[in-house]
Amino acid sequence: MLQCHAKGCDDPAKNFPLEISDFTKEEIEAEKNKDFLVRMLPKLEWNALYTTAVKLGITGLPETLPSDAETNDEFLSALHTVLLEVHIKEGKMTCNGCNHVYPIKDGVPNMLLAEHEI
Amino acid sequence: MPRPEHQAPPEIFYNEDEAAKYTSNTRITAIQAEMSMRAVELLNLPEGETAYLLDLGCGSGLSGEILDEDGHIWVGLDISPSMLDIAVQKDVEGDLFLQDIGDGLGFRPGTFDGAISISVLQWLCNADKSCHDPWARLQRFFTTLFMCLRNGARAVFQFYPENDSQIERIMAAAMKCGFTGGLVVDYPNSQSARKYYLCLFAGQDSSGKKQALPKALGEEEGDAGVNGVAYERSRQVPAF
Numbered sequence: 111m112l113q114c115h116a117k118g119c120d121d122p123a124k125n126f127p128l129e130i131s132d133f134t135k136e137e138i139e140a141e142k143n144k145d146f147l148v149r150m151l152p153k154l155e156w157n158a159l160y161t162t163a164v165k166l167g168i169t170g171l172p173e174t175l176p177s178d179a180e181t182n183d184e185f186l187s188a189l190h191t192v193l194l195e196v197h198i199k200e201g202k203m204t205c206n207g208c209n210h211v212y213p214i215k216d217g218v219p220n221m222l223l224a225e226h227e228i
Numbered sequence: 229m230p231r232p233e234h235q236a237p238p239e240i241f242y243n244e245d246e247a248a249k250y251t252s253n254t255r256i257t258a259i260q261a262e263m264s265m266r267a268v269e270l271l272n273l274p275e276g277e278t279a280y281l282l283d284l285g286c287g288s289g290l291s292g293e294i295l296d297e298d299g300h301i302w303v304g305l306d307i308s309p310s311m312l313d314i315a316v317q318k319d320v321e322g323d324l325f326l327q328d329i330g331d332g333l334g335f336r337p338g339t340f341d342g343a344i345s346i347s348v349l350q351w352l353c354n355a356d357k358s359c360h361d362p363w364a365r366l367q368r369f370f371t372t373l374f375m376c377l378r379n380g381a382r383a384v385f386q387f388y389p390e391n392d393s394q395i396e397r398i399m400a401a402a403m404k405c406g407f408t409g410g411l412v413v414d415y416p417n418s419q420s421a422r423k424y425y426l427c428l429f430a431g432q433d434s435s436g437k438k439q440a441l442p443k444a445l446g447e448e449e450g451d452a453g454v455n456g457v458a459y460e461r462s463r464q465v466p467a468f
Contacts, residue, residue, distance in 0.1 A: 126336065143278050145277065145278065146277075146278040146280075146301065149277075149280075150280070153336070153338055153339055153378075155336070194301070197323075216313075216316050217316060217323075217324065218312055218316060218324045218325065218326055219325050219326065220326045221305075221325050221326060221327040221328075221331075221334065222307075222326060222327065222328055222331070223328070223331045225357075225359045227331075228331050228359065228368075
């Protein structure tokens with residue numbers, strides 16, 4: 111859901127998704143909410159989510175968005191895990207466009223930019 | 229009391245001490261909670277639906293707790309690491325980001341169903357670094373905010389305007405970036421209870437109807453009105 115916001119880094123092919131590396135992750139159980147997930151579906155860029163999930167070592171997601179996504183409970187359950195339960199504790203996100211590294215510390219990504227990037 | 233935004237930049241002002249004070253002061257937390265509830269009400273979200281919301285300047289998560297109570301899922305941004313530390317310790321539900329909203333937001337287009345912001349906007353009007361131009365920062369912020377809201381979504385900012393020209397500048401920046409909407413002034417006749425909420429609409433709602441500005445609280449029958457006009461009129465009253 112997040113792309114690089116550095117000024118001048120506006121090549122849509124490169125500034126999203128940010129590449130996550132050197133991470134530790136944890137899973138925190140969250141309440142299931144099917145309606146919310148279904149409403150999230152159109153907002154997701156599936157390819158980006160899938161490749162990111164694979165990098166994070168999460169295997170539950172299908173490579174392409176299933177056509178019955180809104181009613182497929184097994185699929186929605188996997189999506190729920192990825193979107194709402196997996197948290198990155200530590201790590202870094204790198205923009206493929208401008209190579210800016212956004213560090214993640216204690217679960218909080220540092221999105222501050224340097225003066226020349228504003 | 230001097231205005232905190234005149235004393236130091238937010239990431240400096242809200243250091244560990246100030247952040248702890250802010251979060252443990254029952255008076256502040258009660259006011260914050262009340263304003264957060266009012267802001268959510270002004271968002272006019274569909275009843276009973278879980279929304280994906282943005283909390284701009286979430287601090288230690290006081291406003292986020294209100295969003296939790298209403299069953300929403302939220303993302304919080306703040307520039308003060310000390311405030312965020314407290315939020316992390318409190319294990320708030322929302323996803324937190326350390327971010328200067330004046331640099332712009334990096335979320336994907338149409339991500340959020342709404343945004344709230346409690347006591348933050350006035351901070352953006354200051355230039356705390358030599359490279360800061362408040363007008364440019366306001367515009368960068370509003371432009372990127374507009375993008376990451378879904379069509380018809382609202383953004384509600386409770387803030388403490390310093391003077392009329394500051395309100396005008398903020399409104400002008402928001403309108404220039406595509407927002408419609410205006411100012412809702414609750415309890416305009418009470419010096420202490422008066423609260424300013426900037427209600428911005430990112431396009432029309434799904435029914436295609438033009439969005440109407442919500443009514444302010446505590447206004448007397450036949451009083452000045454519900455939008456920016458109310459405030460403009462109050463300016464004509466001579467100051468004592």
